[in-house]
Amino acid sequence: MSSPVISVSHLKRGFKSGSGSITVLKDISLTVNRGEFVAVMGASGSGKSTLLNVLGGLLAPDSGTVTVDGMDLGSMSDASLTVYRRDRVGFIFQMFNLVGTLNVEENILLPSLAGGRRVAPAALDAMIEKVGLSHRRHAMPDTLSGGEQQRVAIARALVSGPALVLADEPTGNLDSENTRLMGDLFRDLHRAQGCAFVLVTHAPDVAMWADRVIVLKDGSIVDDRSTAEFAGPAELSSFYERTLNDAL
Numbered sequence: 001m002s003s004p005v006i007s008v009s010h011l012k013r014g015f016k017s018g019s020g021s022i023t024v025l026k027d028i029s030l031t032v033n034r035g036e037f038v039a040v041m042g043a044s045g046s047g048k049s050t051l052l053n054v055l056g057g058l059l060a061p062d063s064g065t066v067t068v069d070g071m072d073l074g075s076m077s078d079a080s081l082t083v084y085r086r087d088r089v090g091f092i093f094q095m096f097n098l099v100g101t102l103n104v105e106e107n108i109l110l111p112s113l114a115g116g117r118r119v120a121p122a123a124l125d126a127m128i129e130k131v132g133l134s135h136r137r138h139a140m141p142d143t144l145s146g147g148e149q150q151r152v153a154i155a156r157a158l159v160s161g162p163a164l165v166l167a168d169e170p171t172g173n174l175d176s177e178n179t180r181l182m183g184d185l186f187r188d189l190h191r192a193q194g195c196a197f198v199l200v201t202h203a204p205d206v207a208m209w210a211d212r213v214i215v216l217k218d219g220s221i222v223d224d225r226s227t228a229e230f231a232g233p234a235e236l237s238s239f240y241e242r243t244l245n246d247a248l
């Protein structure tokens, strides 16, 4: 029986806007089990990144509860949230976010060098091999292709065995061949590590990597179902368009 890594209940989160405020996430409730891979889709501005940032402990909930790996994020101090982000969460962004003055190996070890969980040399070697960068482990980021840089970011996110991996448009800067390779890698790593994956994407072919797809509209979840219901990305794409049109 799988246990929830993420439990979100009646989450609300907004921002100040001019003299007023806007509510971006409106009453979100959501559970993601260990080993589950969830894609979040939604139009620009629907609140996808805000949701990811709350799950990653980068933004506090205004109300409701957000529990990840047994920790109630809304009640934690800034110092505890820093440790949470470093030790429990692997972040993967569209822009890769590598440190230009550190080589491949050092970038992968960055969270551990910043005081996080120690990474055994054998685990580092295995991860570098899995992402296909054994021959480039001492290379600097500016000498790598976009696909290679994203593989470094994936290795960095996963090497210390986080409970949760959060990916925000991770294929946004990749061509179709690198996107396909990343899909294979994501699925392999996800299966091997058994952590929960939450991935934000606009692309139906990328959402099909996941077990489940959640659709956000104007800060509310308007659908949540298994990707096994779709024969392929085209079917998911037309379902998605229909869902956004039908939702109030």
Ligand SMILES: Nc1ncnc2c1ncn2[C@@H]1O[C@H](COP(=O)(O)OP(=O)(O)OP(=O)(O)O)[C@@H](O)[C@H]1O
Pocket: 015, 016, 017, 024, 042, 043, 044, 045, 046, 047, 048, 049, 050, 051
């Ligand atoms: N720090 C902030 N201050 C004020 N408003 C914000 C802030 N961050 C996000 N917003 C607003 O919240 C809304 C949701 O933003 P969010 O980035 O979560 O959307 P998104 O679904 O990820 O969009 P996209 O697909 O374009 O990345 C937008 O209207 C955005 O302008």
